[in-house]
Amino acid sequence: MVDGIIAVPTEHDRDALQTAVSRGVPLVLVDRLLDGLASDAVVLDNELAARQAVEHLAAAGHIRIAALVGDQKSWTMRKRRSGFLAAMSHAGLAAHPNEVIAGPLTVAAGRAEVNRLLVAPSRPSAVVCFNYELTVGALIAINEHGIAVPEELSVVGFDSVELAQVTRPRLSMITQPTAQIAAQAAALIYARLSVDPSPRMHTVVTLASEFVSGGSVGPPGE
Template sequence: MSTKPRSAATYKDIQRVTGLSLATISKFYNGQNVLAENRRAIETAAAELDYRPNVFASSLRRGSTRSIGVLLPSLQVNFHLSIVVGIEKYLRGQGIGVLVTSNEFDGTPSNVDAVDLLRSRRVDGIISVPAMSDSSALASAVAAGVPVVTVDWRLPGLDADSVSLDNVQAGRVSGQHLIDHGHRTLGAIVGEPTMWSLEGRLQGFLAATTGSGLEIQSDHIQRAPLSVNDGYAAMMRLLSADVRPTAVFTANSELTVGAVIAINDSGLRLGHDISLVGFDALELAQVTRPKLTVFVQPVETIAAEAARIMSGRLDDPTGAGERLVRELPGRLQIGGSVLARHE
């Protein structure tokens, strides 16, 4: 025997229970003043009826859904998911909902454009960790008046606010730490040239080496897609080089994990035979022996700043002014994976 689901309660149901006018009930749910006894009657009836206001419909009537789209290149990377958590944490306090999507599904490209999907859901703005393939769709959103804030990656020509780590500082501090410990034959594992954030980290790393009068061999700069397997392969190439680096900087968390596994498999001792400064990978840093030295980006602060900028754009949608560009400093968390060499 099937039971018919009970339909959702409406204003008319509350009117039937309380005897109040629809105008009074509407005023209450739109935040206007009503008599105390009427407020108590409405709240009691709503609890009995399990009435839940349709916030989406109310927002549409006001011309706003009070929702933000978050666009990610992948739903399988810890950094991206941490960004979502930080954005949602900030915006929930502002009464703004979050809709998360990606142009990738199970590691393969989706056949539905994620930006178009978000716009079809009438989001008030988009916070994006963009891929190059998102550039055109995001530009169209901006042209249509949709506020856009990019995180971790600045797309050329996109008229949008931006929040990221100070990537040049990250690479420079990491490289200088290796140099200060006496290392002169250095290597780095970084992303492809199109990866804006990792390219900045490489620039900072090379600035540190150049400033110290060091020249890096071309085969000591290994470029790889951002995956554990590719980080592993890149580190193995460095370890098998004719002149092996004594110290390496890995510019991304997945690359760091792969590099550590490669060192373990090679039989070399981390912090003795080979030194390493990793990136993020905080959980890994706690379980390696010795503990891994890593550069840490302030993910929660980056996410909150992106959400704060977006909230400001929604509060003043007609506000003029230059686009905001925020580059936030990170910090080096010292472990024991960098050997001090005495020449």
Template sequence: MRKMGIKDIAALSGVSPATVSRTLRNPELVNKDTRKKVMKAVKESGYRPNRFGSSLRTRQSGNIVVVMPDITHQVNAGIIRAIESEAQKHGYSVLLGDTQGLIERERHYADMVNSGQADGILLFTPRLPFDVDPDQPLLKQLPPLVSGNETIPVEGLCRVSVNNTAGARAATEYLLSLGHRRIAAVLGASDAPSNQERLDGYHQAMDEAGLQVDPQWIVAGDYSTDSGMAAMEKLLKLRQRPTAVFCFNDDMAIGALNVLHQYGFAIPQDISVMGFDDIRYAALMRPALTTIHQPLEDIGRAAMQLLLEQLNGRQPKNNYVELPFELIVRQSTGPVPLQGESE
């Protein structure tokens, strides 16, 4: 006989799987009539909850799950290392969830928390992968959770990041200070809030300098090296090429540098390239990459500390930790070419 699961109980009682899970974990959050329907279905079906499925706050699993779009990206390495270190100090193991940006994978890893296989979750993704009841307060329906790097627009949600808008503005202002006026921007993933925040910072700096942004200077990317290469190929075909290119992460900037080398451009004498993140390879490039430094290990450590407070039954006093960024000037940027800029 097939073993009954939460989805079966949901079908029998006419509610969502999230409501069944919430009824079993935190019945006080569910209204009386719904609770009676769910428990009647549980009793009649003989359903036995997963042995990990008791209250999240009992810490029975000893696991936390970290959900990221791509754990192979260099920007995530320092974050993961710090999370692992901080978690182990407090007796927790880390389960890594690599989603490849797919919503169904995000929901799969979220279900690990719902089923009690993990006690809390660190989300480095742009959305909440949980079923929620719109008639109930949102935060009360969520497990211990911290959002990292990407801004999920939920008031009161615990999160950790740098100020992407201010960082991108600082990057653009530095290129402007070198005399550049034709500054291109290579965008990140279209669904990532960090992409829009960095674009806002770029536009703020250009607007304040009184410069009109040519739409051809804004090129789509997706935070991958390949997209940085494709973007630079497009920019080099423009009749009036930009004299500087601001890539919204280092991976794309490294791709851009590679294309410039292939076509024999001198960097930064012919064109300057700026990144964002300061991954390990940024300093090893030739020329070394000018970029905005994110304190990646501090991000991981702060996110885990916020989660630990929740796991210990405390609501953090400060639910938003904004960490400082730093402009790191290296050899990939220089003054505008004398023949390259007409005022």
């Protein structure tokens, strides 16, 4: 009963979207791909996002960097995790398995995971949070422990533009080009709904993230 669908999908949406595609309904996926589902899509270069964070922290002198990589059932979060591990390897740094932390994409999970890092006998000098909710949770835990940022711990957040405006120091973060993502998705669905009915190969548009430097990254503390 619709001419086309633009979806930000989860794994639970796969069957319904596959049914729509099999009926000839044009589909554009946003933010993530679903294995086995062929469609147009607009996604972030998640490997680049991870690399930008690691390179910035490595340039500040950090060797031991933790990462909150979220739910690994998500295509997006799997890409960010693999990008983080590849960037650490490329920088000649070791990623500690217990400091590359998967889990739910929630504020509570981010808080709990960073709490665990902060009470460990030895802890990383920096943490990257690869999702907005994880970033919020991490900052709550850091504030609860009275940790000075960046003197005691450097922090990189994700998609936290508004949050960065109220944190002191201002949060360093990775941002997505939201307006470009929306425009590309609209252009793709419009092309599928055009008067030309001839079949075309599916298009996956990959857009670059941007690293926005703030005051939450500094040299490793003692």
